[in-house]
Amino acid sequence: MIAALKLFVHVALSTVLVCLPAPTLACTVEIHGDGSPRSEMRRSKAVFIGEVLEVRQATQEEQQEYSNSYIARVRVTRYWKGIKSAEVTVETDMFGCGPDLQTGSVYLFYAVGKRWNVSGTRTRRLEHAEEDLKVLGPGKPFG
Numbered sequence: 001m002i003a004a005l006k007l008f009v010h011v012a013l014s015t016v017l018v019c020l021p022a023p024t025l026a027c028t029v030e031i032h033g034d035g036s037p038r039s040e041m042r043r044s045k046a047v048f049i050g051e052v053l054e055v056r057q058a059t060q061e062e063q064q065e066y067s068n069s070y071i072a073r074v075r076v077t078r079y080w081k082g083i084k085s086a087e088v089t090v091e092t093d094m095f096g097c098g099p100d101l102q103t104g105s106v107y108l109f110y111a112v113g114k115r116w117n118v119s120g121t122r123t124r125r126l127e128h129a130e131e132d133l134k135v136l137g138p139g140k141p142f143g
Contacts, residue, residue, distance in 0.1 A: 037132040040122045046082025046111040047136070049126060050074035052101050053087070055094070068119055070094045072101045074109065078139045082111070086142055090116045092123075099123050108132055 041047050054073040063069055068091040076083050090111050094100050097120040101107065108129040110121040122132060 037122060037135040040110045041080060041136060044081070044110045044112050044121070045114075046079070046088070046109070046116060047139075048076050048079035048083050048088075048109050048111075048142075049106060049139070050076045050088070050109060051106045052103050055101050055103055058091070068093045068115075068117060070101070074107075076142045077106075078141055080136055080139045083142060088116065090118045092117070093119045099125075 051074065052072050053075055056071055058069050058071050062071065070092050072090050072092060074088050074090060076086055076088060088111075090109060092099060092101055099107070099118060101118075106126040107123055108126055109118055109123050111118055111123075112121055124132075
């Protein structure tokens with residue numbers, strides 16, 4: 001009888017733990033203008049296409065200085081505004097408001113603020129940026 005009760009308690013607790021919702025991080029994104037690519041371009045310091053060369057966690061010093069915990073090094077291939085060098089650094093939180101930048105992937109970046117933050121912007125993988133590219137036009141090749 002005690003063994004059956006222990007088994008029942010174990011199964012009941014396991015079921016409760018499995019069925020509980022997983023914790024998630026909240027993200028609040030402020031829509032600027034009408035939320036369109038054109039509005040996002042107006043508010044951004046830089047708009048460009050680039051390949052992610054490296055993503056690393058910010059050091060404690062950088063986290064105190066920056067607002068996000070990940071820093072990505074990006075090679076610029078095409079741009080619309082704000083670009084002066086072929087390689088730039090952007091910051092992101094990589095979760096919550098993302099984007100989840102992956103080394104070797106190509107993105108359309110909308111960078112805002114002094115530190116070129118891409119969290120909470122329209123930044124997206126290039127294959128998902130058709131609407132943006134239609135609105136933005138061809139841009140300028142870098143190099």
